[in-house]
Amino acid sequence: MQRAEAGQLVLVAAIWGASYLFIRIAAPAFGPVAMAGARALLAALMMLPLLLWRGLGGTALRHWKGIALVGVTNVAVPFLLFNFAALAIPAGLSAILSSTTPLFAALIGAIWLGEGLTVQRMVGLATGFAGVVLLVVDKVQFGQGPLWQTLAATFACLAATMLYGFTGNFTRRHMAHVPPVAVAAGSQVAAAALLALPMAASWPNTLPPAHAWTALLALCALCTTFAYVLFYGLIARLGASRAMSALFLIPAFGVLWGGLFLGEPFTLRMAACCGVILSGCALTMGLLKLPGWRRVPAAGDAPL
Numbered sequence: 234m235q236r237a238e239a240g241q242l243v244l245v246a247a248i249w250g251a252s253y254l255f256i257r258i259a260a261p262a263f264g265p266v267a268m269a270g271a272r273a274l275l276a277a278l279m280m281l282p283l284l285l286w287r288g289l290g291g292t293a294l295r296h297w298k299g300i301a302l303v304g305v306t307n308v309a310v311p312f313l314l315f316n317f318a319a320l321a322i323p324a325g326l327s328a329i330l331s332s333t334t335p336l337f338a339a340l341i342g343a344i345w346l347g348e349g350l351t352v353q354r355m356v357g358l359a360t361g362f363a364g365v366v367l368l369v370v371d372k373v374q375f376g377q378g379p380l381w382q383t384l385a386a387t388f389a390c391l392a393a394t395m396l397y398g399f400t401g402n403f404t405r406r407h408m409a410h411v412p413p414v415a416v417a418a419g420s421q422v423a424a425a426a427l428l429a430l431p432m433a434a435s436w437p438n439t440l441p442p443a444h445a446w447t448a449l450l451a452l453c454a455l456c457t458t459f460a461y462v463l464f465y466g467l468i469a470r471l472g473a474s475r476a477m478s479a480l481f482l483i484p485a486f487g488v489l490w491g492g493l494f495l496g497e498p499f500t501l502r503m504a505a506c507c508g509v510i511l512s513g514c515a516l517t518m519g520l521l522k523l524p525g526w527r528r529v530p531a532a533g534d535a536p537l
Contacts, residue, residue, distance in 0.1 A: 270432025
């Protein structure tokens with residue numbers, strides 16, 4: 234893996250670390266369904282000019298079936314699930330749960346694509362997940378409402394991350410030859426079309442306040458449009474499990490942004506947890522090696 238690609242993975246994680254804060258702000262004002270539809274629609278409107286400017290409209294149409302599936306499994310349904318979860322659990326917990334995506338991606342990749350689930354990858358994933366668990370214990374209170382509501386929100390987040398893991402592997406196997414901009418823009422258009430009627434039916438009677446609109450626009454422009462285009466390119470070059478291992482960094486960035494912009498405390502224990510997460514991510518991506526262990530490249534691996 235080149236340093237530039239590692240830097241892009243960190244950038245994606247930093248941007249997506251802020252997305253759950255935006256969702257937490259906007260979802261109560263819009264409602265889960267209306268917000269999902271508005272997010273997909275605004276993102277589609279932002280991406281379409283780029284798609285047409287690059288002359289990729291015909292490419293998107295030729296691959297519409299695969300792109301539509303990505304629109305369902307990586308946009309429409311996860312948007313709905315995370316919006317629903319934001320009504321019941323803190324943004325930090327949603328961000329932490331999203332870091333389980335590499336586990337699903339690695340397992341699905343091993344079963345479906347025959348990607349090597351090597352000792353180093355398993356140790357890296359286990360290390361990163363252990364860091365996430367430690368961070369949960371220190372940072373997040375597990376829900377504030379009824380237990381069933383908290384559990385439902387937690388399972389919604391996990392279902393969304395499972396879909397992300399599936400989509401990453403599907404994109405690697407069937408869509409790697411399609412330009413990332415075509416996949417990103419086309420999937421948002423497909424999701425917007427799917428959610429159009431539900432969005433109209435569930436639109437709030439009271440116009441959402443300015444801060445909710447600001448959060449939604451930031452979510453669309455930065456976390457959806459820019460980060461999606463960048464991330465699809467990384468999946469095509471690195472493989473789903475490696476690219477998604479960067480999602481372990483999302484909880485760490487969530488804590489960092491909370492400390493910088495919301496005045497949330499950043500303790501020594503939190504710093505240690507972030508270090509554990511970073512170590513697991515580095516092991517999974519191959520930036521660190523286990524002592525005395527020589528990696529044997531698996532079929533379909535991207536070169537390190």
